Amino acid sequence: MASTSDLYKKMTVLPQGKRIFSVLYGQKAPYFSSIHMRVQDMKPHHGEVKIPKRRSVQNHIGTIHAIAACNGLEAAMGLLAEATCPPDSRWLPKGMDVKYLAKSDGDLICTAGSTEADWAGGPDVPITVRATLPDGTVTVEGTIHLWVTPKGRKP
Structure with missing residues (x-):
């Protein structure tokens, strides 16, 4: 079975490939x-x-709900983890620490980032996450903590 990362590489060269991959990834979870x-x-x-601002993700004041933003951050982290985790290991999120810094009053770009040093320090692997508006305003930032262990060993 192809890895998520391999599937992304194959699909994104096709017309509408990112859109189709997004739908498939949305079905995974x-x-x-x-x-x-x-x-x-x-x-x-x-x-x-990217989370588009639409009615289904808005709260009572018309901004993107904080939990929808966290959902986007976790999705970004999952992409990173699938592309970064060694093939003989598995990853599992074990916690999220976030701060809500500004109103999310437009589309959000949710990013996740790590370094080789973060992964070398396992089994606890911190992933830096951030949600930003198109103008660069950071609305949510924090860390998602992963537990990375060899396959076949229970966390």
């Missing part, structure tokens, strides 16, 4: 589809999705 995300980028140490 069905709650990802609830934010109508679009995968923007996936490579080792980097994942990025």
Whole structure:
């Protein structure tokens, strides 16, 4: 079976490939589809999705709900983890620490980033996450903590 990263590379060269990959990725964890995300980028140490501002992700004041933003951050982290985790290991999120810094009153770009040093310090691997508006305003930032272990060993 092809890895998520391999599938991304193959699909994104096709017309509408990113859109189709986004839909498929949203089905892998069905709650990802609830934010109508679009995968923007996936490579080792980097994942990025866009959450369009639409009614289904808004709160009572008309901004993107904080939990929808966190959902986007987790989706970006999942892309990063799938592209970065060694093939003989598995990853599992074990916590998220975030700060809400500004109103998310437009589309959000959710990014996840790590370094080789982060992964070398396992099994606890911190992934830096950030949600930004198109003008660069950071609305949410924090860390998602992964537990990375060899396959076949329970966390």
